[in-house]
Amino acid sequence: MKLALRMIAVLTGVGLFSGGSLALTYNATINRIGENDRRAKEVAAKEVIPGAVRVEETVIDRSTSYFKGYDESDSLVGYAVMNSEPGFQGNIKLIFGVTPDLKHATGLIILDNVETPGLGNRIVEEPWRAQFSGLELPCEAVKGTKSKENQIVAITGATISSKAVVRIINNGLAEFQEALR
Amino acid sequence: MKKGTIAYEFLKGLWAENPVLVMVLGMCPTLAVSNTVINGFAMSLAVLFVLSGSNLMVSIIRKIIPSQVRLPVFIIIISTFVTIADLFIKAQFPDISKALGPFVPLIIVNCIIIARAEAFASKRGIWPSIVDAIGMSFGFSWVLVLLGIIREFLGFGSLGGFKLLGPWFTPWVIMLLPPGAFVSLGILVGLKNQVMISLGKRRRAS
Numbered sequence: 060m061k062l063a064l065r066m067i068a069v070l071t072g073v074g075l076f077s078g079g080s081l082a083l084t085y086n087a088t089i090n091r092i093g094e095n096d097r098r099a100k101e102v103a104a105k106e107v108i109p110g111a112v113r114v115e116e117t118v119i120d121r122s123t124s125y126f127k128g129y130d131e132s133d134s135l136v137g138y139a140v141m142n143s144e145p146g147f148q149g150n151i152k153l154i155f156g157v158t159p160d161l162k163h164a165t166g167l168i169i170l171d172n173v174e175t176p177g178l179g180n181r182i183v184e185e186p187w188r189a190q191f192s193g194l195e196l197p198c199e200a201v202k203g204t205k206s207k208e209n210q211i212v213a214i215t216g217a218t219i220s221s222k223a224v225v226r227i228i229n230n231g232l233a234e235f236q237e238a239l240r
Numbered sequence: 241m242k243k244g245t246i247a248y249e250f251l252k253g254l255w256a257e258n259p260v261l262v263m264v265l266g267m268c269p270t271l272a273v274s275n276t277v278i279n280g281f282a283m284s285l286a287v288l289f290v291l292s293g294s295n296l297m298v299s300i301i302r303k304i305i306p307s308q309v310r311l312p313v314f315i316i317i318i319s320t321f322v323t324i325a326d327l328f329i330k331a332q333f334p335d336i337s338k339a340l341g342p343f344v345p346l347i348i349v350n351c352i353i354i355a356r357a358e359a360f361a362s363k364r365g366i367w368p369s370i371v372d373a374i375g376m377s378f379g380f381s382w383v384l385v386l387l388g389i390i391r392e393f394l395g396f397g398s399l400g401g402f403k404l405l406g407p408w409f410t411p412w413v414i415m416l417l418p419p420g421a422f423v424s425l426g427i428l429v430g431l432k433n434q435v436m437i438s439l440g441k442r443r444r445a446s
Contacts, residue, residue, distance in 0.1 A: 062306060062308075065304075065306050066308060069301075069304060069305055069306060069313060070309055070312065070316075073316050074316060076320075077317065077319075077320040080320055081320060081323055081324070084323070084324045084327050084328070085327060088327040088328060088331035089327075091331035092327070092330045092331050092334075095334040096334075099334065171338070173341075175413075175417070176275065176395070176413065176416040176417065177395065177413035177416055177417075178413060
């Protein structure tokens, strides 16, 4: 009986102490963490909308949202769409810029991915992503050389990851157009 | 060196009882986040913080913990420190937090930490426990950083993010993937054993 009480007392004490210190740490850091996430998203959105100095986020659903980009004189210069869907090994989260007429992409940034390092992971590299600036939408991925204005060249050895990026962009664009209507 | 002295408790973690090379504990972070030097280093710091904190707390309350509930108590203490470390890294170093991914929260189930709580801190005083924690963390760190150096150099041709090798170098992608981790670690363990065997021979000969 005495032992049982001691076990309860020790576990309660340790639990209270742990809960208390966690609550303190959580309160001290949560704003900063939210701020970091928000800033990372905004920096990326501004980077894919050429000329944007201010962006406004609108959430569509849990995995998709879009940003309106404004320049210094507060006129709309473009949109950015953030979407996340499965890639080769896990979710790829990306953000891409769209011209105001929704016909062309203006840039692409991969925010999160767990693709194979050195292969699928190369979707984050600048030379490959540069293909998306000025690309006609919706787009498609081809092997070898591009023959149409809406095509990008898939990474050799990482066709699945390349196609996943294209699919995520096209689906994100469709959801975005739906939401604008 | 004599067992039980403070210097021994520190140095044993570095070599004779190295958590990775000898005890082969904590393999999950060792293999997963040693693909670059920076990741290995950040992981080491997180482990140093968690291990020192948990060893200290366990040692302080070791006499009032009934042995029947010691494991849940250890786990609560460890997970508290891990969550604090995770929140701190997320708030201060968002990029590193992204690179380490789920491996910071996973320190909770890192065997090195619960093993030191169970085998050392729950039986020893506060000072030896802290020294033990620091020694073990350093032992973990140098192996992790060394693995990071080997894998980053061969896998990216860079060190700490700086490109060292020119475009003529074809990166060994395999070094960044799990097989590269297993092979490099296996070679390190083998080398360590070889050194121990040669040292033993020389001592016997003299």
